[in-house]
Amino acid sequence: MRETRFTTRFAATVAAGVIALTGVMMATSSVTAAQQAPPPQAAQPPAGGRGQAAPPPPVPALPATMPAPVTPVISATAPTPDARVGLRAGYWDAAQAAWNMRLVSNTPPPEVYRGITSSDLAFTGKYVVQGNYHGILFWDVSNPAKPVLVKDYVCPASQNDVSVFKHLLFVSSEGTGARLDCGTQGVPEPVSKERIRGIRIFDISNIASPKYVGNVQTCRGSHTHTVAEDPNDKEAVYVYISGSAGVRSAEELPGCADGNMADNSDTSRFRVEVIRVPLADPSKAAVVNYARIFNDLAPPPRRVEPGRAGGAGRGGAAAAGAAAGAAGAATPPPAGATPPPAGAAGAAAPPAGATPPAPGRGGRGGGTPTGPNQCHDITTYPEAGLAGGACGGYGLLLDIREVAHPVRMDFAGDENMSFWHSATFNNDGTKVLFSDEWGGGRAPRCRAEDRQEWGANALFTVERGKLVFHSYYKMPAAQTEWENCVAHNGSLIPIPGRDVMVQGFYQGGITVFDWTDIKKPVEIAYFDRGPLEDGRLTSAGSWSVYWHNGYIYSSEIARGLDVYELVVTPHISQNEIDAAKTVVFAEANAQEQKRITWPPSFAKARAFLDQLERSNGMTAQNLSAARESLTAAEKATGAARRTALQQLSNRVNGQVAGSSDQAKMKMLVDALNELAR
Amino acid sequence: MTRHVFQTMFAGAAIAASLIVVAPIAAAAQQLPGDPRPRPELVRQPYSKADVEFMQGMIPHHAQALVMCSMAKPNGASAQLQLLCERMSISQKDEIAMMRTWLRDRGQTVPAPDATHMTMDHGGMKHDMLMPGMLTDEELATLRKARGKDWDRLFLIGMIKHHQGAIDMVDVLFKSHGAAQDDDVYLFASDVFADQTAEIERMEQMLAALGGGQSQ
Structure with a gap:
């Protein structure tokens, strides 16, 4: 099929008086045939091929004790030079x-x-x-x-x-x-x-x-x-x-x-x-x-600019x-x-794609590239x-x-x-x-x-x-x-x-x-x-x-x-x-993504507060007040907890308009409301 | 693009014999400085003559792609093609290294990384030949003479053919007895199939943007 495609393509080009590549295609096809020539003799499995007896150990034996996990470096910016560069090799004991x-x-x-x-x-x-x-x-x-x-x-x-x-x-x-x-x-x-x-x-x-x-x-x-x-x-x-x-x-x-x-x-x-x-x-x-x-x-x-061909750091x-x-x-x-057009690509749609669009654009028999x-x-x-x-x-x-x-x-x-x-x-x-x-x-x-x-x-x-x-x-x-x-x-x-x-x-x-x-x-x-x-x-x-x-x-x-x-x-x-x-x-299964939903939790509300601290979306004073209120609410039970949470939610809601991170403030309000229910 | 360049380029090709036989070259390189040492104990799966020939043939095939791409900058290729060639060169260089290691581990003849002809042994007679899709020396010479847009167009036509040849080699491999039972061979061959199919599409688009394989 590809043969046909190429022959067509180059025939067209030849007709245009430009190339005589078909000859090359024929020549290379013959080479392919020659390559095919070796008789279908059985594989020559090396000693110990899969399915054979007693293969030599392909990988090093396990050490008596596996190396302990390294203690992680914890920091805001990654260590320099990058700790991943120059690590010692090893099958089981790599650095x-x-x-x-x-x-x-x-x-x-x-x-x-x-x-x-x-x-x-x-x-x-x-x-x-x-x-x-x-x-x-x-x-x-x-x-x-x-x-x-x-x-x-x-x-x-x-x-x-x-x-x-x-x-x-x-x-x-x-x-x-x-x-x-x-x-x-x-x-x-x-x-x-x-x-x-x-x-x-x-x-x-x-x-x-x-x-x-x-x-x-x-x-x-x-x-x-x-x-x-x-x-x-x-x-x-x-x-x-x-x-x-x-x-x-x-x-x-x-x-x-x-x-x-x-x-x-x-x-x-x-x-x-x-x-x-x-x-x-x-x-x-x-x-x-x-x-x-x-x-x-x-x-x-396309997205490539000439300037980028020089190398990227x-x-x-x-x-x-x-x-x-x-x-x-x-x-x-x-x-x-x-x-x-959405729908045109659907399975139920007739094979509209079988009709090559606008002849003459590409080489392949006049059709556009097929993708x-x-x-x-x-x-x-x-x-x-x-x-x-x-x-x-x-x-x-x-x-x-x-x-x-x-x-x-x-x-x-x-x-x-x-x-x-x-x-x-x-x-x-x-x-x-x-x-x-x-x-x-x-x-x-x-x-x-x-x-x-x-x-x-x-x-x-x-x-x-x-x-x-x-x-x-x-x-x-x-x-x-x-x-x-x-x-x-x-x-x-x-x-x-x-x-x-x-x-x-x-x-x-x-x-x-x-x-x-x-x-x-x-x-x-x-x-x-x-x-x-x-x-x-x-x-x-x-x-x-x-x-x-x-x-x-x-x-x-x-x-x-x-x-x-x-x-x-x-x-x-x-x-x-x-x-x-x-x-x-x-x-x-990673290939089947499911919507993540978070059950109501104090951790979730506090996570948003931590994020607001990072984004400066909340003043330090409001932040610490909100954290104190959350702690108090968590200690309380029943109606008292609900009331405390509702009050906090109302308070935060009042601060949304003045925040530089309103989206996160709204997430916090929602998280508090969920908890208050 | 002038007709002349194309005609010159492919005049040689038209008379090329099906097997391009030239004088025997020196014995293939085995171990070069920096090559990983052979590790036959890593070989766990059976492999076939077809697998070995596929690897031995794909090395010169890739090596010619490197030769073609090495012209991009000096011959004034467009930025887009220089980028394509930069990436292609990295890919094919890495794959040559992988194929040489695979052959060395199995005690097979290892072509030099820059060998652009496959050495075939026919009844004790060694012959050099081009693998499917490869440009003849004349075509390469024509490409080497081209500049700018002309080079771009000739390169794309040549490299699409070259890639198609690699895909044809994969097809031949998969039709051979005992082929690609080894995971390394299967993965590599199917990567060649998938990557070069995608790259052909990309090059077809570039060629179409240049007005296709037609004369202007």
Whole structure:
């Protein structure tokens, strides 16, 4: 299909009397054929290949005692020079740097999983489910200082990304060696009925004994996936499939077809598979829609100025944000300047995208460039009716009010974004952060020479259904060439009144940042280790790091499961931590964002007071009076407490007009009123 | 853009044989100063001849992209293309290092990081060849002579073809017996597929903004 595309393209150019490139294409095609020539002889597995007896130990043995977590530095401004630079390498005993957060525990994976990539996390009850390319690990984290492995399930696949829904566990399979039967021997045949590329479904009613109850095969497999609940269909749960691979043959999975929309409107590309999983019988899960959310994508707007080609400094998070903000201001990004008509992109819509617009604009047979054909990851935010699609060269904003029929609302492109990887909304659904996994996560993209706006996050506001760019944020410390490092998975930390996020940058460590001011995201805590190995780049570091019910859990690719906690710092008060800990979810998947609601608490009201102190939104006198009143109210009970709270609320309400931080004052009033009820 | 440049550039290409055979080059470099030492004990998964050839072939493929990108600044490329090339060079340099480490760990022949031809052994005879999508020496020479917008356009046409060649190599790999059972190979090959697909789209847009592959 690509052949056709190129031949067409160059034929047209040749017809214009310009190029005779087709000859080259033919020539290179022949080379390809020559390359194909080697006989399909069996692999030449090295001694100790997977599935063979007694492999040599791939990773160093565990030390008798694991190194103790380093004591964090606590300060308003990060130590200089940056404590993350120049850390000693080590597999289990690498030097650590911690600022404003604390490592609680590190638990290595069981031996058979060591040296194999650990991937994403999901949370259910007191358990953390951790994917690993060799299987799935189930941790009991009742005691975060000592996670206990309750079950491991050998079932190799790349990437084994996991999500939970009630009693079900979904696991992504994309790699060509994954077997339907979870065997470890791989699938050497190019076409095989033994292979699974898609979603596996497990029943984890009894977590110590997961049952493999079904799977759904898809044409491009599932690199990642997203659970989506439909309030109008309680009998089922939906799963969006995302990926980064090509289309497999129809011989292996009937119906699969490669090609562009213009050539084949039934192509397996340019779509998102929507799977419906009946809860009563998950084995009947099936694709119910191929959402054509990529139809009619125009080229994205550009944002690059000649002046920026000269190099960008590594000025830390705030400086990077400021510089990027300035860039945005210099050339306001006309994101969605030519928005596609909403609905036209919907799955139900006729394949309008199959008709190439305005011939002659591009090279490809007279059509315009076709844009991305799949999402790497989709983050849903059902309460906001939104989803963020991180789709290779573009970021998409989707309307998912009809869960089975996602519709594109807007899209963005960005010169500095290499590969749109994942999305995170703020809790209000008014902002969205897209990460750029430049280099696929196995490359060292945080060296001093790697630009701060590359392999970073791009921060947008969502304004009347449109994406508006504001700034970039990237973990600011220069890392070595032996550390794979780029923006990866993270989640919100539920501090009321602020947009705070924790995010993994692989071996660049973990960064906690505040993006409440979207033009100036600022780092407020970090943790990092030295390289896994000195003098060799071996994949390791935080694949994903998520706040869940009071702690921060990180899937360390090589070193297992890390648990962290926030400590009191000039940036985060005890009240803010306490308020964050009032938020409890029975289950959680980072790709399925749920609206955070804070139950009424004194901690929440005090958190707002702490924030007003930081922002100078309240006079010192009013602040201390309010704190005293709160203390008194907390000591009181029943009607007396309610009265005291109501009086305080009224008093603060009277101070709103004179405050420079009226929004926060109103949040405080609401928090007091909730408590007074 | 004049017709002349394009015609010159691709006149050579049209007569290029399917296998571009030139004199054997020196044996491939194995260990260079600064290269990580081989760690065969890290190899846990089976790999195939197709995997090895994919890695050995992709190194010269990437190396040519570096050559093409190295012209951006001296040849007066637009700021946009200089930026694209800066990022592409970083990406491909890193990937060359990764591929060389992968081959070295497995005791396979490791091409030099700047080798732009693949050395194939046919019955004891060593031949040099270009991998799919690579520019011929004549095409490279034409690109080297171009300046400014002409260079931009030629570069984009060439690099789109070059990237497509890499994607074709991934397709060939995935159709081969025993291929990509190794996680490193699978991840790298699928990253090449995903990244270069996105980059092709980006370059197509840039090319369209320059008036496409058409003469002006």
